Amino acid sequence: MLLCDIGNSFAHFCDGKRVWREEPDSFLEKYLDKKVYFINVNEDFKKSLIKAKNWIDLEKYTDFDTNYKGMGIDRKVLCIAVEDGVAVDAGSAITVDLMEKGVHKGGFIIPGFKRIEESYSLISKRLRFKLDFDIDLNNIPQNTKSAISYGAVKPVVLAIQDFAKNKKIYLTGGDGEKILPFLNNAEYDEKLIFKGMKKIIKEKLC
Amino acid sequence: MLLCDIGNSFAHFCDGKRVWREEPDSFLEKYLDKKVYFINVNEDFKKSLIKAKNWIDLEKYTDFDTNYKGMGIDRKVLCIAVEDGVAVDAGSAITVDLMEKGVHKGGFIIPGFKRIEESYSLISKRLRFKLDFDIDLNNIPQNTKSAISYGAVKPVVLAIQDFAKNKKIYLTGGDGEKILPFLNNAEYDEKLIFKGMKKIIKEKLC
Numbered sequence: 304m305l306l307c308d309i310g311n312s313f314a315h316f317c318d319g320k321r322v323w324r325e326e327p328d329s330f331l332e333k334y335l336d337k338k339v340y341f342i343n344v345n346e347d348f349k350k351s352l353i354k355a356k357n358w359i360d361l362e363k364y365t366d367f368d369t370n371y372k373g374m375g376i377d378r379k380v381l382c383i384a385v386e387d388g389v390a391v392d393a394g395s396a397i398t399v400d401l402m403e404k405g406v407h408k409g410g411f412i413i414p415g416f417k418r419i420e421e422s423y424s425l426i427s428k429r430l431r432f433k434l435d436f437d438i439d440l441n442n443i444p445q446n447t448k449s450a451i452s453y454g455a456v457k458p459v460v461l462a463i464q465d466f467a468k469n470k471k472i473y474l475t476g477g478d479g480e481k482i483l484p485f486l487n488n489a490e491y492d493e494k495l496i497f498k499g500m501k502k503i504i505k506e507k508l509c
Numbered sequence: 510m511l512l513c514d515i516g517n518s519f520a521h522f523c524d525g526k527r528v529w530r531e532e533p534d535s536f537l538e539k540y541l542d543k544k545v546y547f548i549n550v551n552e553d554f555k556k557s558l559i560k561a562k563n564w565i566d567l568e569k570y571t572d573f574d575t576n577y578k579g580m581g582i583d584r585k586v587l588c589i590a591v592e593d594g595v596a597v598d599a600g601s602a603i604t605v606d607l608m609e610k611g612v613h614k615g616g617f618i619i620p621g622f623k624r625i626e627e628s629y630s631l632i633s634k635r636l637r638f639k640l641d642f643d644i645d646l647n648n649i650p651q652n653t654k655s656a657i658s659y660g661a662v663k664p665v666v667l668a669i670q671d672f673a674k675n676k677k678i679y680l681t682g683g684d685g686e687k688i689l690p691f692l693n694n695a696e697y698d699e700k701l702i703f704k705g706m707k708k709i710i711k712e713k714l715c
């Protein structure tokens with residue numbers, strides 16, 4: 304079974320074991336004749352997907368219990384994987400959502416770390432540093448580089464921990480692993496979104 | 510007595526009562542013959558200031574006790590005004606510094622709210638919203654606009670409160686007043702930096 308999560312920059316595939324990334328220009332032709340279960344948030348891509356006759360859009364089969372308005376399908380599927388706990392996708396944006404017994408209770412969005420890093424450099428060239436995720440957030444920073452890494456990471460970590468309270472935190476996305484050491488009761492799962500997709504397939508298509 | 514704080518975008522003046530803002534292109538000519546005590550972080554402006562014979566650079570008279578490397582004169586003077594507590598300047602960047610009995614213990618830097626707001630819109634046009642500072646940070650967001658305002662404001666508020674612990678928080682800068690309602694044991698003072706400048710003048714130049 305081939306699963307595909309199409310984002311704005313890349314498509315991520317999973318064959319059940321391995322996860323890999325494909326460029327948006329080439330992946331459709333490459334897997335056109337395969338049976339692929341997919342979700343897609345890329346508006347520009349919707350038309351191209353019509354010709355993929357063997358591709359199955361899981362958005363049609365997704366029931367999601369929430370009062371929240373304006374949630375993308377990728378965020379919904381991630382929450383479906385979690386069912387009870389806090390789902391955090393740390394990518395170009397950081398989405399943080401609370402699930403209780405399969406019901407979505409709401410969530411929030413923080414700019415992703417690459418964007419935050421870029422923001423500093425746009426404020427002043429003296430603030431242009433690569434974020435250091437090895438920083439000790441219990442020490443008060445004593446130079447600009449530490450002041451920036453602390454200022455980028457600590458607010459995000461505190462907001463997630465405060466939101467989660469004692470619930471388990473499920474991290475995914477490119478930067479999810481980087482903040483794992485700073486959070487209590489958290490785990491990182493690269494395949495989290497694909498778990499949600501499999502659950503939908505199992506409940507609706509098997 | 511005329512005080513002037515020259516930043517990268519504007520110069521702020523204070524005559525002891527009123528604070529006003531001047532454009533960088535015009536203010537020097539306007540006040541050239543006045544006696545002005547100033548601080549300046551604008552590198553491009555340093556040369557122009559040589560011709561201002563009656564202008565006194567307070568950086569020369571600033572003693573500041575810290576182990577922190579790379580602190581701008583404006584941040585130092587703000588800390589001098591506080592002496593004991595947490596100094597927060599919420600402008601193009603948000604600087605947060607801890608002072609204990611006149612000694613600087615370190616601090617951190619977060620991108621300013623305008624830059625955070627812009628970051629969302631650069632991630633996706635669906636995230637383009639004006640930040641809402643009237644948001645109730647105790648409620649879980651139920652739509653994209655609230656999710657963004659919460660995600661921009663709550664992490665900053667939590668990081669400042671966590672850093673300050675029980676110490677008093679002194680807010681200044683264009684966005685300082687906006688986060689005042691979210692913080693415990695905090696006050697906003699538009700003139701905070703000028704208080705620091707006055708203190709230096711009193712101790713070193715009177």
